[in-house]
Amino acid sequence: MKVTLPKPNRTFGPADMLGLVGLVGLLIARYIPVARLIPFWGCALRETTGWPCFGCGLTRVADRVAHFNLPGAWDANPLGTLAALFFALMVVVTVLHLVFAMPIPQLHLSPTEWHRARIAAVTVILLNYAWVVVKTKFPHLLA
Template identity: 70%
Template sequence: MRLKVVIPPRNRRFSTVDAMGLAGVVGLLVARYIPVARIIPFWGCVLREQTGWPCLGCGLTRVADRVSHLNFAGAWEANPLGTVAAIVFALAAVVMVLHLVFAMPIPQVELSPREWSVLGVVTPIIILVNYAYVVVKTRFPHLLL
C-alpha cells in the first residue's frame, strides 16, 4: 500500500472539499433553524411507515438536527454512520473557509489500486453493520444494553 498525500500550492480554486463544505454549512444551518420534519407534511420514511422496518437512511434527519445542536451522543444513537458523515461535512465547512478565505492548500490524497479495492470491500461492510444497528435499534431495542 502506498497512500500518497500531495500538498498543492496555495490557491482559492473551488474544489470537491469546498462543495462538501458548502453542503455542510447549508445542511447544518437548515437542520439548526428550520424544523423540516414538522413543516413538510410528507417528510418521513415511507418504508418505515408502511412496513415498520427502517431504510438505510433512517435517522439522518435526527442526526442533522442533533449534530447542529452539538448533541453528538443523540446523533450517534440515531445513526452512527450518519453522525460520522455529518461531522465530516462540518469539518469540510471549516476547511472550506480556511481554503477560500486564507488560500490554505487542501491536501490531495491519492490511493493505490489495492487501497481502492480494500475501500470497495470495507465500505459496504461498514454500511451493513450500521444498517444492522439501525434495524436492531428500531425493531428490537430490548436487544441493546
C-alpha cells in the first residue's frame, strides 16, 4: 500500500463528489420525510416475503444519522451507519479541500491488496446482512 499527498489544490475530484453526495443525502434525510411522502416507499422484498434485503434499514439510518441519533442508526443497520458517517466525514473533507486547498491523500493498492480488500468488503457486507436478518426475523436471539 502506498499513500501519496498531492500539492495543495482545489481541483474537484472523486472525494469531493462523495462529499457532495453525502451533503445532499444527509440534507434530504434531515429535512424531507421521504418514507412518509412517497406512498410506495419501502422494501418490496420484506413486504412480500418478510425477509429483509441487503439495504433494509438504510432510510432509517440516513434519517437517524442526519438527526444525530447514532445508537438508533446503528440499531437499524450497522454497516449503513458507518457508510453514512463516512459520507458525513467526506462532507467535511470536501469543504476543507475546496475552501482551504487541503490536499486529499491518495491511496494506491497493489492488485493483491485490491483482491484482499474486495474479499474483506464482501465478508463485511454478508456479516452485516446476517445481523440484519437476525435482528429482523429472530430478535429473541439478540436479547
